Amino acid sequence: MRTYIITKLLHAVGVALVISFVSFFLLFYTADPASTLLPENADDADIAEFEKQFGLDRPMLVQYGDFLAKVVFQGDFGSSWVAKVLVGDLIGVALWPTLKLAIAAQIIAAVLAIPLGIIAAIRRYSLVDNVTTFLVLVGQAMPLFWLGIVLIIIFGVWLKWLPVSGSDTFAHLILPAITLGSFILPLNMRLVRSGMLEVLSQDYIRTARAKGVEEGRVLMKHAFRNAAIPLVTVTGVQFGALLGGAVVTETVFSWPGLGRLAIESIQVGDFPVVQAIVLIFGAFTILANLAADIGSAWIDPRIRFD
Amino acid sequence: MVDTTANGGIEPERQDKQAGRAPIWLLVLRKAWQLRMGVFGFLLLAILVAMALFSPLIATHDPYAQDILARLELPGFLGGTSDHWLGTDQLGRDLYSRIVYGARVSLMIGVSAVVVSAVIGIVLGLLAGYFGGWIDSLVDFSVNAMLAFPFILLAMTLVIILGASAENVILALGISNWPIFARVTRIETRKLREQEYVLAALAQGLGHLRVIFKHIFANLAAPLLVIATVEIARSIIRETFLSFLGLGIQPPTPSWGVMLAEGRAYVLTVWWLSTLPGAAIFLAALGINLVGDALRDLLDPRLRKG
Amino acid sequence: MAMDTTETTADGPILEVRDLKMYFPIRKGLLKRTVGHVHAVDGVNFTIQRGETLGLVGESGCGKSTVGRLLLRLYAPTAGEALFEGRDLMAMQTDELNRARRHIQIIFQDPFASLNPRFRVKELVGEAYRLHTGDKDWVAYVADLLGKVGLQADHMNRYPHEFSGGQRQRIGIARALALQPRLIIADEPVSALDVSVQAQVVNLLDSLKAEFGFSFLFISHDLSVVEHIADRVAVMYLGEIVETASDRNLYQDPLHPYTQALIAAVPKAEAGAKRRRKEVVRGDVPSPINPPSGCRFHTRCPRAFARCRSERPRMREEKPDHWVACHLYDEAEHG
Numbered sequence: 046m047r048t049y050i051i052t053k054l055l056h057a058v059g060v061a062l063v064i065s066f067v068s069f070f071l072l073f074y075t076a077d078p079a080s081t082l083l084p085e086n087a088d089d090a091d092i093a094e095f096e097k098q099f100g101l102d103r104p105m106l107v108q109y110g111d112f113l114a115k116v117v118f119q120g121d122f123g124s125s126w127v128a129k130v131l132v133g134d135l136i137g138v139a140l141w142p143t144l145k146l147a148i149a150a151q152i153i154a155a156v157l158a159i160p161l162g163i164i165a166a167i168r169r170y171s172l173v174d175n176v177t178t179f180l181v182l183v184g185q186a187m188p189l190f191w192l193g194i195v196l197i198i199i200f201g202v203w204l205k206w207l208p209v210s211g212s213d214t215f216a217h218l219i220l221p222a223i224t225l226g227s228f229i230l231p232l233n234m235r236l237v238r239s240g241m242l243e244v245l246s247q248d249y250i251r252t253a254r255a256k257g258v259e260e261g262r263v264l265m266k267h268a269f270r271n272a273a274i275p276l277v278t279v280t281g282v283q284f285g286a287l288l289g290g291a292v293v294t295e296t297v298f299s300w301p302g303l304g305r306l307a308i309e310s311i312q313v314g315d316f317p318v319v320q321a322i323v324l325i326f327g328a329f330t331i332l333a334n335l336a337a338d339i340g341s342a343w344i345d346p347r348i349r350f351d
Numbered sequence: 352m353v354d355t356t357a358n359g360g361i362e363p364e365r366q367d368k369q370a371g372r373a374p375i376w377l378l379v380l381r382k383a384w385q386l387r388m389g390v391f392g393f394l395l396l397a398i399l400v401a402m403a404l405f406s407p408l409i410a411t412h413d414p415y416a417q418d419i420l421a422r423l424e425l426p427g428f429l430g431g432t433s434d435h436w437l438g439t440d441q442l443g444r445d446l447y448s449r450i451v452y453g454a455r456v457s458l459m460i461g462v463s464a465v466v467v468s469a470v471i472g473i474v475l476g477l478l479a480g481y482f483g484g485w486i487d488s489l490v491d492f493s494v495n496a497m498l499a500f501p502f503i504l505l506a507m508t509l510v511i512i513l514g515a516s517a518e519n520v521i522l523a524l525g526i527s528n529w530p531i532f533a534r535v536t537r538i539e540t541r542k543l544r545e546q547e548y549v550l551a552a553l554a555q556g557l558g559h560l561r562v563i564f565k566h567i568f569a570n571l572a573a574p575l576l577v578i579a580t581v582e583i584a585r586s587i588i589r590e591t592f593l594s595f596l597g598l599g600i601q602p603p604t605p606s607w608g609v610m611l612a613e614g615r616a617y618v619l620t621v622w623w624l625s626t627l628p629g630a631a632i633f634l635a636a637l638g639i640n641l642v643g644d645a646l647r648d649l650l651d652p653r654l655r656k657g
Numbered sequence: 658m659a660m661d662t663t664e665t666t667a668d669g670p671i672l673e674v675r676d677l678k679m680y681f682p683i684r685k686g687l688l689k690r691t692v693g694h695v696h697a698v699d700g701v702n703f704t705i706q707r708g709e710t711l712g713l714v715g716e717s718g719c720g721k722s723t724v725g726r727l728l729l730r731l732y733a734p735t736a737g738e739a740l741f742e743g744r745d746l747m748a749m750q751t752d753e754l755n756r757a758r759r760h761i762q763i764i765f766q767d768p769f770a771s772l773n774p775r776f777r778v779k780e781l782v783g784e785a786y787r788l789h790t791g792d793k794d795w796v797a798y799v800a801d802l803l804g805k806v807g808l809q810a811d812h813m814n815r816y817p818h819e820f821s822g823g824q825r826q827r828i829g830i831a832r833a834l835a836l837q838p839r840l841i842i843a844d845e846p847v848s849a850l851d852v853s854v855q856a857q858v859v860n861l862l863d864s865l866k867a868e869f870g871f872s873f874l875f876i877s878h879d880l881s882v883v884e885h886i887a888d889r890v891a892v893m894y895l896g897e898i899v900e901t902a903s904d905r906n907l908y909q910d911p912l913h914p915y916t917q918a919l920i921a922a923v924p925k926a927e928a929g930a931k932r933r934r935k936e937v938v939r940g941d942v943p944s945p946i947n948p949p950s951g952c953r954f955h956t957r958c959p960r961a962f963a964r965c966r967s968e969r970p971r972m973r974e975e976k977p978d979h980w981v982a983c984h985l986y987d988e989a990e991h992g
Contacts, residue, residue: 056495063496071508182388182644185581186636188588190595191629194615198622289503293592308596311507319508326501334499547771551829554729555785555836556758565784569775 053338057331064327065116069109072316099126112320122321127313132321135306140325143291143302146221150287153226154233162237166245177234184231189290193224193297209298221298228290229283284333288326389648392641399635402454410448411436414605418443423621440624441613449605450631456606457635460521461587465579467525472532473575477563479533480540490537494530502527506589510598520599524586535578536571543567580643584636591632607632669743671840671872672705672728677737677747679723683946696945697723699896701737702972705840710866710873712887712904714880714919718942720896721876722766725844728874729763730754741840759789762833766845768825772817778803778828779813786835799835805868806831807861823854830861834869842874847882859886880923884908892916895945895953898972902979912981915954952984960985 083095096102100111115121122132165174200220201209208217253263292304299305303322310318402409411434418439425431426438426446433439437447479490497505509523543549544567552566593599594608602609607628614625678701680694697720705711713721727734730746739746746757765771772781783799792798800810806827817825826846833841843862847855863886866873877883883890883904890907892900892915900913911917940957943949949956955965962984970982 056492059492060496060499063492064500067496068500068508071512074512182640183637186584186588186633186640188591188629188632188636190592191611191626191632194611194618194625194629198618198626202619202622285498285501288501292501292503296596307504308507311504311511312597314511319504323501323504323508326504327499330499330501334495547765547767548773550726550731551763551765551771551832552773552785553731554758554761554763555832556755556789557785558755561788566773570773 050339053335057335060331061324061328065113065324066109068320068323068327069112070105072320073105073108099124116324122324123317125310125315125318127310127315127318132317135318136303136321136325139301139303139306142300143295143304145218146225146294146300146302147287147291149218149222150225150229150290153222154230157226158230158233158237162234163241165234165238166241169242174238177238181231181235184227187227189224189228189293190297192227193220193294196220196224197297221294221300224297225287225290225294228294229287232283232286285326285330288329388641389645392638392645395634395638396642399454399458399638402451403458404455406452406455410445410451412445412448414444414449414452415603416444423617423624426623429623437627438623440610441617446610446624446627449610450607450628452605453607453610453628453631454635456517456600456604457587457590457632460517460524460590460600461583463521464524464528464586464590465582467521468528468582469532469575469579471525472529472534473536473568473571475529476533476536477540477568480537481544481559481563481567483541487537490533494533494537497527497530500527503589503592506593507596507598510593515598515601517600517604520590520593523593524589528582528586531578531582532575536575539571539574540567543570577643577647580639580646584639584643587639588632588636669707670704670740671707671709671742672874673738673740674701674703674724674728675738675740677701677724677727677739678735679720679727679732680735693946696896696948698727698734699948701893701896701898703891703898703901705872705874708870708872710875710886710888712883712890713874713876713893714878714883714890715893716942717878718945719893720945721878721893722844724893725763725842725874725876728842729758729761759785759836760838761840761842762836762838764826764829764833764841764843764846767849768822768829769817769849771829772825774817777814777816778808781817781828782831782835785832789836799831802831802834805834805865807857821854822850823858826850826858827861830858830865834865837869838871840872840874842876844876845878846875848877848879855882862886880908880919892919895943895948897953897982899954899983900979900981901972902976902981906976906979910976910979912975912979912986913954913983914958914960914985918959952982 083091087095093102100108103111112123115123120133122136124130125132125135128135161173161177161180165171165177168174197209197220200207207220208214209220254260288304291302292307294300295302295304296308303325307319307322307326309315310322420443421433421435421439422441422443424433424435424439424443427436429438431438435445435447437445437450440446440449475490475493479487506523506527509526510519513519513522549562549566552562557566590599591606591608591611594606595612597612600606600609602613610628611625611632614621614628617624677698679698680696682691683693683695684691699720701720701724703711703713713724715721723732726732728739728741728746730749734747737747741757741761744757746754746761749757776784779796779799782802783795786792786798787795796813799813803810803812808824808827808831812820812824817828820828826849830846846862847858850858859882862873862875873886875883875886887904889901889903891898892907892913894915900907900911900916902912907916908920911920943953943956949966951967952958952961952965952970955961958965964984964987968984970984970987972980972982973986975981975986
């Protein structure tokens with residue numbers, strides 16, 4: 046188990062390094078901060094001064110090494126070129142709204158997916174099963190930003206029940222959370238259902254039933270716990286999708302999170318901010334993958350020898 | 352390769368038992384439901400393809416023709432009386448005709464992006480799975496690193512580097528999405544590599560390229576086709592989102608994403624301007640997904656999801 | 658139709674295997690460190706004379722199939738040589754190897770797994786022939802071959818799943834014959850088939866050998882099948898060959914206790930067969946990851962003594978052309 050964790054850990058660190066390097070490399074050759082950020086009448090001296098201020102006149106590898114060292118040892122992502130404040134401060138403000146949104150969406154998805162998936166698995170071919178299948182298909186075809194706009198029109202404009210943008214109160218959270226939740230719901234439902242189906246056909250479930258264990262107990266205690274393994278495993282992969290969905294959702298609802306910050310920064314060419322957000326999203330995804338790997342190896346020891 | 356049960360390898364036993372228990376009428380209903388969904392999907396896809404191929408015949412107006420006097424006309428179903436049955440947009444262009452021409456853009460980009468990612472992913476997956484060794488480790492690592500990258504941010508960054516245009520959106524989406532194909536191809540190739548018929552081909556002195564393409568790839572084509580179908584739907588949604596953000600197709604080209612973005616300014620009053628192009632995206636993706644599901648059932652029973 | 662342009666050495670054995678070894682690494686943990694090896698083939702020596710059929714027998718897991726696949730370099734060997742007509746297959750570069758492979762063909766055990774499900778029979782049988790020779794009439798050639806293995810020419814456009822196990826194995830045989838090889842390796846070619854079909858396929862192989870004149874390595878766990886087809890027999894146990902003799906000598910007078918046990922376990926049909934003391938091999942086959950010291954058979958051998966545990970017995974010619982690796986025949990003890 047220990048070598049398994051160390052292997053996975055090293056792998057994760059490697060992936061993180063590659064992501065940091067590739068994103069740095071891409072943005073280094075894309076961004077032209079002097080011409081985007083300085084006034085048009087800036088002369089060569091101004092540009093040189095600007096580049097010196099941000100250390101942009103050094104070779105790429107030196108800049109990268111400097112950047113990496115500061116991130117790793119000081120948690121310092123540098124300064125924003127546009128807002129003229131520390132990137133860390135911008136991200137600190139935007140992080141919590143995104144987490145709030147992601148957690149709320151995950152709760153909505155879980156609350157719906159687990160019971161629906163279980164019922165669909167137990168009562169195959171029933172109405173609930175068919176509705177679940179249909180929801181999965183519809184959910185996968187639904188463009189998030191369109192769903193967001195439709196929800197805004199119905200609940201914000203027509204019914205006037207909920208605010209359509211901003212993030213001050215709990216009411217503000219409802220529509221974005223539903224939007225993002227609907228994005229991850231189909232996959233969750235599918236996993237719970239197929240996991241349950243597979244487990245229910247196993248011998249130990251039949252044994253438990255044959256021994257007269259109460260049906261509800263069989264389902265929850267014996268079946269669901271094992272069916273949860275694929276759910277745990279996929280959390281990591283799904284986490285990346287969740288962040289991607291957050292970018293879309295935040296844009297539609299003007300939600301002041303990391304996703305919107307990323308898009309705004311990309312659009313104005315604010316390289317250090319984009320760089321930091323890509324790294325943070327990547328790190329979250331890697332950590333989620335790592336937790337899922339280790340978690341599922343812990344639940345099911347056979348995986349370690351895979 | 353031995354498993355040819357028509358009802359999916361994962362759960363044949365359970366299914367048989369259930370089938371024996373469920374009343375006939377329910378099974379008939381279910382079959383009809385499946386068929387109906389498949390037929391519905393093919394119908395949607397047929398409409399999409401027809402709109403793309405024969406846009407000038409199906410559209411009623413020139414999608415670029417502006418009519419300042421007839422701006423924001425009501426659609427017929429809301430009591431509009433003009434000859435624009437879905438009304439007009441903020442520049443007086445015919446909404447219906449723009450949606451029809453938008454199908455051409457979406458389908459072209461969706462299919463091309465998947466071709467790009469499929470070619471990259473399949474070639475790398477075949478090489479990695481077939482030769483193993485360092486190339487396998489490299490591809491596996493790259494796939495993991497790519498999957499930890501937030502997809503949408505990567506695609507956006509690439510578009511910004513390359514410049515916003517249809518070709519570059521295709522490249523960006525294609526380059527961002529190859530790991531999906533590489534992962535599946537690599538795992539399946541590794542399994543097929545050990546098959547005796549592949550060993551037999553090698554034993555006959557056939558070259559690696561022939562063995563890889565004629566003997567291994569030919570047996571992967573069916574599952575990859577299913578994945579490609581679903582990925583086309585996802586690429587269409589992603590393209591519209593990029594265009595929605597202004598990073599994809601540029602106005603005045605009739606793209607569903609651009610139309611959605613332009614209509615968003617009018618959600619308070621002219622709600623159909625954004626929701627109708629969004630509905631087109633949704634129906635296109637739904638149709639392709641339903642066809643993908645039907646293909647999965649037809650081509651490879653083992654791939655069926657529970 | 659003659660496709661062979663390389664010269665054939667007329668004298669000398671067709672195949673000479675020297676000290677062939679295949680250790681499959683067991684990788685584990687961090688950086689896939691190798692923590693052990695499966696000693697699948699551990700220093701195997703044998704020779705096949707031109708036109709001869711050598712039977713290679715042993716229980717499943719003894720490494721006999723690995724030997725067959727190694728000869729075609731389907732695995733990279735750990736050590737050793739395999740001289741095919743005097744040239745070492747194990748040392749060849751890709752191009753030379755691919756040329757040599759045409760002269761050595763393999764028939765696999767599983768008639769379902771060994772045929773590409775997406776190919777028609779004519780492609781299955783004729784693909785390599787067409788590519789290697791460029792023969793425009795390859796379809797006629799395939800039709801002819803199908804006739805020789807007992808199939809019909811009009812089977813040509815069908816797919817493998819349309820055939821029975823026995824018919825599929827005939828397709829596999831036709832594929833092996835298509836390149837007119839000088840050596841055919843048959844890896845348990847009949848053990849996946851029904852007993853009634855087994856005899857037909859063995860007889861077919863026997864008559865094809867007479868017609869085509871190839872040399873033959875016949876790998877099987879079934880001693881009665883091998884007795885029927887082989888000229889000489891090599892007995893394999895845990896990666897090593899323990900006894901080699903002519904077909905007749907081996908079955909009439911087995912020397913190694915393991916061979917004796919194997920033969921005793923075969924149900925005898927002939928009335929006049931010499932009855933032997935019933936010897937059942939005790940215990941399970943030890944793990945090839947940590948094979949026993951000394952003689953590998955000592956853990957199960959009814960006649961093992963101290964030396965068997967410590968010293969690995971060497972192959973000796975106990976009787977004319979009858980080789981055995983067993984301390985029972987050491988001169989010191991039994992001279």
